[in-house]
Each structure stands twice: as structure tokens, then as C-alpha cells.
Amino acid sequence: MKTNVAIIGAGMMGRIHARAWSELPGVHISAVVDCDRTAADALAQRYRALSTTSLTEGLADAMIVSICTPPHVHAEHVEAAARIGADILLEKPAATTVSDYERMQEAIDRSGVRLMVGMTGRFYPECRRAFAALNDGTIGRPIAYAEHMHFDASELPDWYFQRPYAGGGVLLTNGIHSFDRVLWLLQPQNVRILAATVRSLGHRGDVEDFADIVLDCDGIICRVQLLWQPGADAIRTVELVGERGTLYVEMYRGITITNADGQQSERPYREQADFLERTLVGVRGEVQALLEARTAGIPAPSSLDENRRAFDLIMDIYRYAQGGADD
Numbered sequence: 001m002k003t004n005v006a007i008i009g010a011g012m013m014g015r016i017h018a019r020a021w022s023e024l025p026g027v028h029i030s031a032v033v034d035c036d037r038t039a040a041d042a043l044a045q046r047y048r049a050l051s052t053t054s055l056t057e058g059l060a061d062a063m064i065v066s067i068c069t070p071p072h073v074h075a076e077h078v079e080a081a082a083r084i085g086a087d088i089l090l091e092k093p094a095a096t097t098v099s100d101y102e103r104m105q106e107a108i109d110r111s112g113v114r115l116m117v118g119m120t121g122r123f124y125p126e127c128r129r130a131f132a133a134l135n136d137g138t139i140g141r142p143i144a145y146a147e148h149m150h151f152d153a154s155e156l157p158d159w160y161f162q163r164p165y166a167g168g169g170v171l172l173t174n175g176i177h178s179f180d181r182v183l184w185l186l187q188p189q190n191v192r193i194l195a196a197t198v199r200s201l202g203h204r205g206d207v208e209d210f211a212d213i214v215l216d217c218d219g220i221i222c223r224v225q226l227l228w229q230p231g232a233d234a235i236r237t238v239e240l241v242g243e244r245g246t247l248y249v250e251m252y253r254g255i256t257i258t259n260a261d262g263q264q265s266e267r268p269y270r271e272q273a274d275f276l277e278r279t280l281v282g283v284r285g286e287v288q289a290l291l292e293a294r295t296a297g298i299p300a301p302s303s304l305d306e307n308r309r310a311f312d313l314i315m316d317i318y319r320y321a322q323g324g325a326d327d
Contacts, residue, residue, distance in 0.1 A: 003291070004030035004061045007049075008077050009068030010039035011157070013091050016276065017066040020283040022047055024291060034059035055080045062086045063291065070165045075100040075107075078115065086117070087114040087294050089286060093176045094307050096167025098315070101308050108304065114267060116170040116290045116300035117307040121181045123285025125268040126255040129246050130240065131185060133257055140259075142186060145222040149174050149251075150235040153203055153228035158230075161205020169207025170226040171198055172314055178224045180302075180310040181252030183237070188217035198321035203230055213317055252278040 005012050005021045010032050021027050027046035034040035037053055044051035052058045055077070059065060065081035066089045067074060073327075074095055081088050088108070094117045095101045108115045121127050133139060151174070159165040160173055183191075194213040203209055209228040214221065236251035245259025252275075254267035269278055293300040 001025055002028040003063050003294075004028050005064045005066060006031040006062035007043070007066050007068065008055070008058070009091075010036065010043040011068065012276075014066070014068035015043055016280055016283050017068055017089065017091075017280045017287070018043060018047060019197050020280060020287045021066065023065075023284070024287060026317075027291070031058040032063050038226070047237065049327075059084050059086065064089065064294070065205040065265065066287075067091060069160070070159050071096050071100075071167055072165050075103040078104040078193045079107045082111040082113050082115075085111055085113060087116075087290060087300070089116050089118060089290050090304075091118045092241050092307075093167060094304060098312075101304065101311065105304055105308075114290065114293060114300040116282050116286065116293075117302050117304060118283070118286055119177065119180045119184075119302045119307070120279065120286060121177050121251075121284045122184055122302055123289065124251065126249050126251065126253070126266070127181065127238075127282070128299030129255050129257075129266060130249055133247055134185060134240070138245060138257060138259060139242030139247055142220050142240055142242045144241040145182065145186065145217070145220060145238070146240075147178050147181070147222075147224045147238045149178060149225070150227040150229070150232050152230065152232050152234065153209060154230045156228065161207055163205075163207050166207060168314070168318070169200070169205070170209050170228045171211040171213075171317065172311075174226050174228075175211060175213075175224065175314055175317075176307070176310055179227065179313050180307065182215070182217065182222055182224070183306075183310055183313075185240070186217050186220055186222070188220070190218055192216040193317060193320045194221075196321040197318050198318065201229070203228065211271075211317075211321075245313065 029049045031050040032044040040051040065086045067077045071093045197212045211226045213224045238249040240247040248256045256265045
């Protein structure tokens, strides 16, 4: 029997999700739902799927739902998917408010469905290699972590810069990846904010486009810098220093591991691969993981509860940067 997958949202991420799901054996894209009927029609045609603006109609036959809409409507879409008993792959940020996280948690607890938040950073091969190296002792006990994510803001959708839709700027939209990665890689029990600069440089919209954060994660000093700037060179790096060696990750490129045994580099991508092709690598990992969890009858990775911890940390950073206390 085929597994029917409905896609909510026919924008860039909806198109990537649809392609990743369609590549899996036994999976059928059953419907594309979008308030823009033209966009829904264009994506649905590729997969001979139903095109609709109606959630009720689009989800009628769905067993899995990929939600690829702006985060201010995620809670509504999660509740609709949970009502029909469909498992859910939810794009980031999962929500813009604590109350929406609680609404979604109540919906999935009530229905018993799986919800996996799309943290692609856990599924890129360079990040998975870093996770393995940390756990097998390749670089010893970590002592310092630094991440830089700089983007050309002119390439980003308009809603990213509108607080009612996005909930925040670079700190939430991209920072949710960064802080999920910190928590996933280092597994700290306690996180304390040491410094936080969060600013709007005035390039676009009404949200922050720069953030520079320093954390203490169980004694490991972590610095995360995030920037949206027109014309900026894309920089997406993670450097982790351990007592026996270092990891240097270039997102979408590869990883270099250096220790007493020498230096090893892995480059899992084609040099000519564009942004969409590289992003598809992570989304393929996500859809495969959710389908495997569904088939095995086990919880999905990257749960809503895990993601809530990264979100709560970001909310604490906003408060700290505004002069509030770090709880």
C-alpha cells in the first residue's frame, strides 16, 4: 500500500519536500495545499496530485503531512493534520510563541501522531560526521564551540522580515538551526547566557538581522554569530575545539577533522551543486528518518519537545539582550 503524503505550502521548501518524498519507494504525493492556487497547481502537476486551497480536502487521504508554511500558521496546520491521525514533518521555526508550541504539543499528545521538526542540520553528512566524532572521542572532550551563519539577505523571502509572520529575525529563523545544533552536538544539561547582542541594522523589514551570542554549556564556551546582509558572502561554519583535536565544518561543503593521528577531510557534495541541491540532501535525510520511524512504530527524531528547548533558549536570549535576566 502506498503512503500518501500531503504538502502544505507550495513555496521553495514545499517543492523540496515534495521532491524528497517522491523519491522514496511506496510514497505518493497525494495533495498540495496552498492559499495561492496557481502555486499549488504548478507543484501538484509535477506529481499528479490534487491541488487545493482547502486543508480539509487536501488532507483527506494523507498519512503524512509536510508543513512548509510560515510559522505563524503552523499550530493551525499541525492541529488539522493531527485530527486525521497523520504523522507530521514540520518546517522550522516550529512556532513563534510558547502558546503555539503548547497547542501543537496538546494536539499530538491527544492524537498520538509523530511530529518531527525539520532540523536539516542533523541530517547533513558533515554534521552527522561531527556528531559521531564527538561521541567516539576523536577530538576528546570539547572545550570551545564557534558557529558563523551569514546570508545574503536579498535572497530571502519577504515574510522572513515581517515579525507578525516570522516571529523574529535572524536569531529565530536561522538561530533555531544553530542552537538546535549546539544542544544536539554537545548535549549540555545546563546552558547559561554570558553575552548577547541582538540588533536591527535597518536593511529590511522590522526584525533583527544581526545577533552575536556567547553561552556557557556545561563549561564549554559557545559563540554563535548570525547575520543577514545584502550582498554578504555566504558563511556557514562550525568550529569545535576538543582536548585532543578539532572539527571544522563548512555547511554544504564538508568537514575537516584534525588530531594527533593527522588530518582527515570529507567532501560529500558535488562542487557544482547549487543551494537547492545541497538543501535537498538534508531534507532527504529528514523524510527517510520520519518514514523509518513510522514503519518501525517508534518516536521520530528531532521532536517538538526537543525543539522547544532551542526555542526557549532563543526567547531567553531576546530577553537578555533587552536587559532582562537569564533564567
